[in-house]
Amino acid sequence: MRARLHNSIWGIAAWIAGIVFVFPVIWMVLTSFKQEADAATNPPSWFFAPTLAQYTQVFERNITPFLLNSLMASVFSTILVVLLATPAAYALSLRPVAKWSDSLFFFISTKMMPVVAAFLPVYLLVKHLGMLDNIWTMVILYTSMNLPLAVWMMRSFLLEVPREVLEAGEVDGAGLLTSIRKIILPIVSPGLAATALICFIFAWNEFFLAVNLTATNSGTSPIFLVGFISSEGAFLARLCAAATIVSLPVLIAGWVAQNKLVRGLSMGAVK
Amino acid sequence: MTTTVARPGRRTQAPAPPTKGGAKDRWVRRAPLLPALIFAIIVTQVPFLYTIYLSTTSWNALRPGDKPFVGFDNYVTVLSDSRLRSALFNTVVLTAGAVIFSLILGLVFALLLDRKFLGRGIVRTMLITPFLVMPIAAALLWKHALFNPTYGLINGIFGGSTDWVSSYPKAAVITTLVWQWTPFMMLILLAGLQSQSHEVLEAAKVDGANAWQIFRRMTIPHLRQYLELGALLGSIYLVNTFDAIFSITQGGPGTATTNLPYEIYLTMFRKFEYGEASAAGVIVVILTIIVATFALRVISSLFKMEENR
Numbered sequence: 001m002r003a004r005l006h007n008s009i010w011g012i013a014a015w016i017a018g019i020v021f022v023f024p025v026i027w028m029v030l031t032s033f034k035q036e037a038d039a040a041t042n043p044p045s046w047f048f049a050p051t052l053a054q055y056t057q058v059f060e061r062n063i064t065p066f067l068l069n070s071l072m073a074s075v076f077s078t079i080l081v082v083l084l085a086t087p088a089a090y091a092l093s094l095r096p097v098a099k100w101s102d103s104l105f106f107f108i109s110t111k112m113m114p115v116v117a118a119f120l121p122v123y124l125l126v127k128h129l130g131m132l133d134n135i136w137t138m139v140i141l142y143t144s145m146n147l148p149l150a151v152w153m154m155r156s157f158l159l160e161v162p163r164e165v166l167e168a169g170e171v172d173g174a175g176l177l178t179s180i181r182k183i184i185l186p187i188v189s190p191g192l193a194a195t196a197l198i199c200f201i202f203a204w205n206e207f208f209l210a211v212n213l214t215a216t217n218s219g220t221s222p223i224f225l226v227g228f229i230s231s232e233g234a235f236l237a238r239l240c241a242a243a244t245i246v247s248l249p250v251l252i253a254g255w256v257a258q259n260k261l262v263r264g265l266s267m268g269a270v271k
Numbered sequence: 272m273t274t275t276v277a278r279p280g281r282r283t284q285a286p287a288p289p290t291k292g293g294a295k296d297r298w299v300r301r302a303p304l305l306p307a308l309i310f311a312i313i314v315t316q317v318p319f320l321y322t323i324y325l326s327t328t329s330w331n332a333l334r335p336g337d338k339p340f341v342g343f344d345n346y347v348t349v350l351s352d353s354r355l356r357s358a359l360f361n362t363v364v365l366t367a368g369a370v371i372f373s374l375i376l377g378l379v380f381a382l383l384l385d386r387k388f389l390g391r392g393i394v395r396t397m398l399i400t401p402f403l404v405m406p407i408a409a410a411l412l413w414k415h416a417l418f419n420p421t422y423g424l425i426n427g428i429f430g431g432s433t434d435w436v437s438s439y440p441k442a443a444v445i446t447t448l449v450w451q452w453t454p455f456m457m458l459i460l461l462a463g464l465q466s467q468s469h470e471v472l473e474a475a476k477v478d479g480a481n482a483w484q485i486f487r488r489m490t491i492p493h494l495r496q497y498l499e500l501g502a503l504l505g506s507i508y509l510v511n512t513f514d515a516i517f518s519i520t521q522g523g524p525g526t527a528t529t530n531l532p533y534e535i536y537l538t539m540f541r542k543f544e545y546g547e548a549s550a551a552g553v554i555v556v557i558l559t560i561i562v563a564t565f566a567l568r569v570i571s572s573l574f575k576m577e578e579n580r
Contacts, residue, residue: 007386007388008388010383010386011386011388011390011391013383014380014388015394017383017394017398018393018398019397021380021397021398021401021453022397022398022400024416024417024450025401025404028404028408028416031416040419040421041427042421043428044422084306084307085307087302087303087304087306087307088303088304088307088308091300091301091302091303097300097301098297103304105567106308107307109563109567110311110315110316111507112563112566113319113556113559114510114532114555114556114559115511116511116513116531116532116536116552116555117319117552117555117556118319118322119552120318120322120539120548120552121317121318121321121322121325124545125318141314143310144310144314144315147311151307201403204405205405205406205407207406207407207513207514207517208511208514208536211517212540222405222407222408222514225405225408226407226411226517226518229411229518236422239411239412239415240416243405243408243411243412246405247405247408250403250405251403251404253403254399254400254403255396255399255400255403258395258396261458262459262461262462265458265504266459267504270462270463270497270500271462
């Protein structure tokens with residue numbers, strides 16, 4: 001009896017913490033359904049007639065190309081990352097090269113280097129090649145941004161393939177392709193999906209490179225959001241509607257992948 | 272970790288030791304690695320070498336003409352400029368503040384979630400959510416919907432007319448970052464809590480240890496490596512903070528919240544001093560290497576732990 005009471009007190013505390021913590025997001029969504037007049041009030045208005053007017057406005061201001069640009073940059077860079085990282089992770093785990101740990105740490109050290117430190121030459125090169133405001137530039141840069149994470153993550157998943165099974169397959173005369181298809185892929189495919197989701201999240205949310213390298217043609221959704229602010233007048237409800245729209249894909253991806261999230265974010269160090 | 276009991280289902284293995292083979296075998300092994308390695312070198316290392324070259328030239332994009340070689344002049348300028356020192360100081364304060372507070376809050380949340388209660392999955396999802404909001408959207412949300420002095424939610428609920436962003440710029444930025452990064456810390460620490468051996472905890476209880484003693488003597492030491500990992504990865508990500516500064520404070524008031532990434536950005540795209548920006552970039556990388564050497568040691572010990580488990 002006491003134990004149950006004890007547990008429910010903890011439960012209530014956890015619920016309160018959760019609600020308080022998520023409240024800004026709830027507030028954002030609530031505000032996005034308000035009229036501008038109801039949005040910027042003091043005291044805050046809790047009851048209002050919900051409207052979709054702000055969402056209509058956001059689409060009228062042409063958010064769609066920005067969303068498509070984000071989608072393109074994120075999806076293509078994620079595909080490229082997976083194609084590069086999976087074989088590399090294989091060469092660092094199941095059939096390791098001689099200096100596998102050096103290569104592994106090389107990858108993570110590129111992640112530690114602040115983006116700004118090497119950004120100027122990238123900017124100059126991109127400008128020189130006439131690739132400013134081009135979505136493929138973003139694809140390449142997001143690929144290099146996510147590559148270390150994906151290599152580390154895929155390696156941690158590949159290490160879960162039992163070596164005995166692989167060796168048994170080899171003894172039975174299974175070739176490399178067969179063992180990849182029959183043994184490795186089934187085991188690592190959830191890991192592959194998680195890696196892809198995390199790379200997608202980081203690419204979708206990226207701001208620094210996007211704000212400096214894109215403009216009207218290939219602006220991604222964060223750029224739309226920032227451009228929105230400079231317009232004068234009441235904008236809070238519209239801003240919240242736009243913020244909700246651009247955050248939605250990652251919110252869904254993150255909720256779906258929440259069990260794998262920690263492993264990806266810690267580059268495979270924590271399961 | 273010698274105290275934890277190895278659980279067969281969760282064990283990972285170290286890579287197979289590379290066998291000695293001929294040159295052909297070595298190249299067969301290397302082949303899958305090469306595309307990724309070459310790609311990473313071209314996109315990250317080559318630009319950095321070019322940054323080093325640029326840092327020795329006097330180049331302002333607004334001034335036409337050649338780019339004379341000036342040796343270490345840019346470094347002298349940058350290092351004797353008080354702006355860089357204050358940016359360095361701000362970077363340390365903002366990063367450390369965000370990491371420490373999100374670790375503490377993340378630990379509290381992880382402890383709350385590490386027991387069974389009704390709707391635990393929902394609470395977990397709610398606590399993760401702030402991390403998934405697009406960072407620039409989160410920053411704008413806090414600035415306009417929460418911190419705003421006239422119609423912001425904080426003053427709306429608690430009264431008063433404090434202009435949070437201009438009165439407490441650093442705290443405002445840190446609050447936003449902590450809100451976004453606490454879920455990250457929570458997830459890492461929760462994984463740590465759940466990897467504690469139940470048998471050992473039960474044994475401690477049977478031996479008459481109370482909850483606080485167990486927490487203090489067993490849980491915290493067990494969590495140490497997870498705390499280190501959280502702090503380390505959090506710092507890697509948060510040192511690069513740009514979105515929040517760009518949209519909440521624009522580095523101000525004055526230079527109160529100008530961190531290194533924002534300062535270099537200003538030098539590059541407002542002052543067009545490419546030479547100085549490059550020198551500042553090189554200095555940042557040197558500082559990062561110093562921190563990273565230490566950090567990598569932590570990471571490798573952690574991986575050894577995971578692999579021996």
